[in-house]
Amino acid sequence: MTHKRYKKKYLSILLIPDDESSPKSLKIRYSVLRIGAVIAILVVLLFFIGVFSYGKLVQEAFENVSLRQENAQMAKQVQRVNEMAAELNKLKQLSEKVRNSLTGYVKITEDVEKLPKQxxxxxxxxxxxxxxxxxxxxxxxxxxxxxxxxxxxxxxxxxxxxxxxxxxxxxxxxxxxxxxxxxxxxxxxxxxxxxxxxxxxxxxxxxxxxxxxxxxxxxxxxxxxxxxxxxxxxxxxxxxxxxxxxxxxxxxxxxxx
Missing domain, CATH: 2.70.70.10 (Glucose Permease (Domain IIA))
Structure with missing residues (x-):
């Protein structure tokens, strides 16, 4: 009974040297192996979690850069729209003045009356x-x-x-x-x-x-x-x-x- 319990608790590894010296036996507890396996699995999981998290951070960084660029582009477009609106208003005033002038409703020689009498x-x-x-x-x-x-x-x-x-x-x-x-x-x-x-x-x-x-x-x-x-x-x-x-x-x- 004692021998069976001993065999279940340990894993024996036989080491045979190349120089023909006496073989050596290495005994490792199964509990240590289980703990090592758990630690290895945790390390692997942490590695993949770290890689995934890093990828997410990189993706978010790129998205933030892209978002800032889009915001800057939108700000430029808003400014452009405002400029176009001001230009359109200016052109409307010019168009009205030209249209009236071309149809004879406005005299373009407004300063003529200010000139000395001839x-x-x-x-x-x-x-x-x-x-x-x-x-x-x-x-x-x-x-x-x-x-x-x-x-x-x-x-x-x-x-x-x-x-x-x-x-x-x-x-x-x-x-x-x-x-x-x-x-x-x-x-x-x-x-x-x-x-x-x-x-x-x-x-x-x-x-x-x-x-x-x-x-x-x-x-x-x-x-x-x-x-x-x-x-x-x-x-x-x-x-x-x-x-x-x-x-x-x-x-x-x-x-x-």
Missing amino acids: NPADRLKENSIETIFTSIPVKAPVTGFISQEFKRSVHTGIDIVAPQGTPVVASADGSVLYSGWTMDGGYTIIIGHTNGYYTFYKHNLRNLVYNNQRVKQGEVIAYLGNSGEKSYGPHLHFEIWKDGKPIDPRKLIPRFD
């Missing part, structure tokens, strides 16, 4: 053939080549390509209706002329005139540029409107080179 001889001079000629947009605003022609339904002007910084001149005498920035057209100038003519100059590098300023035909009003979201390179987008409708600039200005 005598009959001066008025006669202004009504001369030369004055009438300079009040019609017949002068090319810039010298270059036409990259896109006039198409009434899709492109209400022409695109004139020239080096950036090239001076842009007024096509005719008139009054500056608008000089400022629009999202699509960048730095834009709109000039009102007599006889129902209006000219548009878009994508400028810099405007040199201000609202309601009187300009002369051939006067430098801007420098050619590449501003605005719809610009594809340095060029001038030039439009001529007559009585509220766009017309092909080539009808009045045959050559731009």
Whole structure:
């Protein structure tokens, strides 16, 4: 009975050396083996739990980074929406002013009344053939080549390509209706002329005139540029409107080179 209990309590391991010395016996309690097995299992479980937890932490870290990036992107989009809303409001005001001007409800030469009174001889001079000629947009605003022609339904002007910084001149005498920035057209100038003519100059590098300023035909009003979201390179987008409708600039200005 004692021998059987002894055999159940211990596990004997026989160690045989290579040098032909006497074999040695190693006895290990079964309880120690069970504890060792439990510890090994716990170590393995803790290892996998640690790997899983580390993976979760890494995933959460990536998700946090991604979330911060999304928040930053959303903040930029909100800012962009606010800017677009402000720009839209600005464009609505401009559109109303231009529409009224093109239909004759608003006079764009508001500063004319502030000018000194002219005598009959001066008025006669202004009504001369030369004055009438300079009040019609017949002068090319810039010298270059036409990259896109006039198409009434899709492109209400022409695109004139020239080096950036090239001076842009007024096509005719008139009054500056608008000089400022629009999202699509960048730095834009709109000039009102007599006889129902209006000219548009878009994508400028810099405007040199201000609202309601009187300009002369051939006067430098801007420098050619590449501003605005719809610009594809340095060029001038030039439009001529007559009585509220766009017309092909080539009808009045045959050559731009």
